[in-house]
Amino acid sequence: MTNKTALITGASKGIGRELAFIFAEKGCDLLLAARSEQELVRLKELLEEQYGVTVHTFNSDLSLPDSAQQLYDAIKNEGIDVDYLVNNAGFGDYGAFADTSWERYGNMIQLNIVSLTRLTHLFVTDWQGRKAGRILNISSTAAFQPGPMMAVYFATKSFVLSLSEAVDNEMRAAGITITALCPGPTATHFGDESKMNASQLVKNVQIADARSVAMLGYRSMMKGRPVVIHGAMNKVAPFVVRFLPRRWVTRLSAQVMKR
């Protein structure tokens, strides 16, 4: 029997890299996409040697227009069928909305929203005929409320959650599931890259390790769970905000997100 194949975006570091290890441990072949080519090649060599799986790497900047389509075309050109899609690549940026450049926001929206949606659409369309396929979209606990000082990032993650739940609902009867994984603050490069370590949020919560977040995502995707939040404490805010006026929620969020 041939191995299943998983495409993971943002596999060079953090949660995506941990997911690559977990899929390889389970005997799954891998397609790894990110911008850091050398990191990906090193990871490919490691995974192939340790787990005997086949790994392809794709040097792909998914913040560029049409990059998702190009990645999909490159995979098709290799004649590879994908069974699992993990839309993990993403970044945030801590700072006042007006103080951050449009270029930065444009890239963030392109990566966190447009490429994720395009890949989801391409593979869901592909999979309709064969009535199988699983997608894991990495959202965030940021998805459940507005986030002053990270307004665009929080909004992109709300989009990911909403899209995933809706498409999962549409596709379930066709044997295709979409899981939205919502981690809280996690020990990866994200805190430094996004400058989020300056916020009260990171100072006041327990930081999860990337492996446990990735494992929860993998297991939930395999069970076809629509939404999963990592960590007991991270479930409190998404529950409580349902009962509070939106304005209060935004004010509370602003307190947590301040420097």
Ligand SMILES: NC(=O)c1ccc[n+]([C@@H]2O[C@H](COP(=O)([O-])OP(=O)(O)OC[C@H]3O[C@@H](n4cnc5c(N)ncnc54)[C@H](OP(=O)(O)O)[C@@H]3O)[C@@H](O)[C@H]2O)c1
């Ligand atoms: N860490 C947290 O606290 C946290 C919490 C909630 C949700 N998340 C979400 O978890 C996901 C993974 O983040 P992480 O925490 O593992 O952060 P990370 O360690 O910074 O890893 C981010 C990954 O995304 C890739 N990436 C970034 N920009 C890219 C681009 N333009 N094109 C292709 N790949 C790109 C990076 O690879 P290259 O740099 O090599 O391109 C890297 O592999 C993100 O969607 C993030 O929003 C993180």
